[in-house]
Amino acid sequence: MRKNISMYKPSLYNVLVPLKGGSTLAYNGVSGALAVWEETDRRIYDLVEGGADNGKALAVAGNNRYLCTVLENLEKGLFVMNENSDERKLVDRIVNLARYDGSWASFTIAPTLACNFGCDYCYQNDEARLGAMNEETKRGIIRFVKKRTEGRRGCTVAWYGGEPLLAPDRVISMSNELAEHCREKKIAYNSQIVTNGYFLTREMTERLLAAKVTNAQVTLDGDRATHDTRRILKNGGATFDRILRNVAESVSVEDFSITVRVNVDKRNKDGVDGLLAHLREAGLSGRKNFRVYFAPVDICSQECLRVVDKVMGLDEYAAVEAGFIERAVEMGLACASLPIQLFSLCAAVKPNGFVLLPNGDVHKCWNTVSYPSERICGLDDADSIEDMPLYKTWTSDALFASRQCDQCGILPNCTGGCAHKSRNSLTTSCVSLKYNIADRLALYAISKNAITWDDLVERGDRLAVNE
Numbered sequence: 032m033r034k035n036i037s038m039y040k041p042s043l044y045n046v047l048v049p050l051k052g053g054s055t056l057a058y059n060g061v062s063g064a065l066a067v068w069e070e071t072d073r074r075i076y077d078l079v080e081g082g083a084d085n086g087k088a089l090a091v092a093g094n095n096r097y098l099c100t101v102l103e104n105l106e107k108g109l110f111v112m113n114e115n116s117d118e119r120k121l122v123d124r125i126v127n128l129a130r131y132d133g134s135w136a137s138f139t140i141a142p143t144l145a146c147n148f149g150c151d152y153c154y155q156n157d158e159a160r161l162g163a164m165n166e167e168t169k170r171g172i173i174r175f176v177k178k179r180t181e182g183r184r185g186c187t188v189a190w191y192g193g194e195p196l197l198a199p200d201r202v203i204s205m206s207n208e209l210a211e212h213c214r215e216k217k218i219a220y221n222s223q224i225v226t227n228g229y230f231l232t233r234e235m236t237e238r239l240l241a242a243k244v245t246n247a248q249v250t251l252d253g254d255r256a257t258h259d260t261r262r263i264l265k266n267g268g269a270t271f272d273r274i275l276r277n278v279a280e281s282v283s284v285e286d287f288s289i290t291v292r293v294n295v296d297k298r299n300k301d302g303v304d305g306l307l308a309h310l311r312e313a314g315l316s317g318r319k320n321f322r323v324y325f326a327p328v329d330i331c332s333q334e335c336l337r338v339v340d341k342v343m344g345l346d347e348y349a350a351v352e353a354g355f356i357e358r359a360v361e362m363g364l365a366c367a368s369l370p371i372q373l374f375s376l377c378a379a380v381k382p383n384g385f386v387l388l389p390n391g392d393v394h395k396c397w398n399t400v401s402y403p404s405e406r407i408c409g410l411d412d413a414d415s416i417e418d419m420p421l422y423k424t425w426t427s428d429a430l431f432a433s434r435q436c437d438q439c440g441i442l443p444n445c446t447g448g449c450a451h452k453s454r455n456s457l458t459t460s461c462v463s464l465k466y467n468i469a470d471r472l473a474l475y476a477i478s479k480n481a482i483t484w485d486d487l488v489e490r491g492d493r494l495a496v497n498e
Contacts (some may be wrong), residue, residue: 034412036075036356040112041079041110041111042110043440043442044059044122046469050067050487051485053073055072061109064107065395065449065479067482071101075092087426122250122442124239130381134185136176136179138386139378141190141193141400142202142205143389146265148227148270149264161347172391178387183383186208191386204246215360222242222244222246226249227249228273228278243288245287246287247281260298282315288321292326293324293355293446297341297343303324307362322364322366325356329415353467356474357470360478366449366478370468372444373443374445379396393406395421399451406423408422435461444464
């Protein structure tokens with residue numbers, strides 16, 4: 032079969048990492064394909080990109096059979112496509128299929144907005160933290176969830192706050208009832224809890240697991256000294272040792288997993304390596320039910336503006352994050368992975384994703400819980416929620432309408448970033464992946480023995496994708 036390179040054009044969503052000897056580590060964000068191209072493969076791709084004639088391609092390939100093989104492989108990975116294809120429409124279709132897939136319903140439930148911690152970068156205000164869920168609201172939320180899961184294949188519940196383990200009996204009783212409902216209706220039930228970890232003892236973990244809550248996200252913000260300057264009790268008390276002990280004991284509970292999140296800003300970036308050492312010393316390396324990940328402290332509400340001068344620039348954060356990920360993988364505290372496709376496509380922009388507050392208010396995004404103006408409706412009005420203007424805004428507005436997103440090479444991965452940030456213009460909705468994707472791809476390829484560190488043209492060279 033004869034192929035002509037003039038039939039093809041390069042994908043808009045390729046990330047190419049140069050390797051020694053003319054080879055290339057190539058990733059495509061639409062297909063998720065990762066490949067190592069030999070020098071000849073890269074030269075043929077460059078000819079496609081440059082619009083060269085087929086004669087030049089044949090001269091590089093040596094014969095038509097090899098040229099056809101290379102072009103077929105490039106096309107299979109979506110690194111190149113037919114010159115008449117509209118790749119941008121393809122991405123729109125993929126995103127919309129995921130956004131409007133009605134097979135799952137997602138709920139973030141806050142049994143209380145009270146918290147025992149006094150973290151200065153918290154995006155909730157003092158007024159929003161007051162109050163706990165009463166029995167009437169509990170029954171209303173149960174009814175709401177049951178109705179919204181009718182005909183669904185699965186249901187995801189995240190317990191949130193405040194600190195949800197200030198109301199553990201509420202979490203456990205509601206999760207038991209929802210899990211039983213899903214079992215009876217043959218709906219898959221998935222439940223996790225976002226907690227500061229202070230009350231996550233082994234006994235509490237066993238209670239949660241019995242109620243079908245199988246995963247906890249806990250935050251540790253650096254080594255002991257660093258963490259205990261930022262994630263403190265409201266009375267100023269230290270929390271690091273108790274949280275680390277709870278995490279170490281709770282991961283020994285079979286079928287329960289823990290993810291440690293590290294919020295990073297200018298103040299604690301130098302304490303992250305110390306935290307990784309603490310986690311390793313606590314026996315958390317190499318455990319299948321434990322991992323650590325990193326996130327930037329950023330501005331997602333007016334309350335966050337009090338630490339705006341402590342927030343790192345995204346490119347600066349991306350550089351340190353890449354190093355943190357590498358060292359966490361080396362210590363067995365994380366696994367190298369390919370970039371997640373559609374990872375910013377959160378429940379807030381999906382028709383069947385909701386945040387339910389302890390007073391019965393329904394929101395779409397947990398970043399808005401401090402703002403009554405972002406309330407979609409109350410439980411009494413929930414039967415007509417699809418008619419609410421704010422609901423329509425969240426579920427219908429374009430996700431990546433700006434030219435900056437339209438031309439970005441990681442659009443299939445980030446889908447425009449955080450929709451809340453885009454709507455409120457508090458800060459950029461861009462993500463760190465834009466600035467360290469080359470590092471992450473290299474780390475993954477090395478973990479699979481596809482390349483070695485010595486194959487990289489320059490260690491630590493960070494490649495920004497198309498803008």
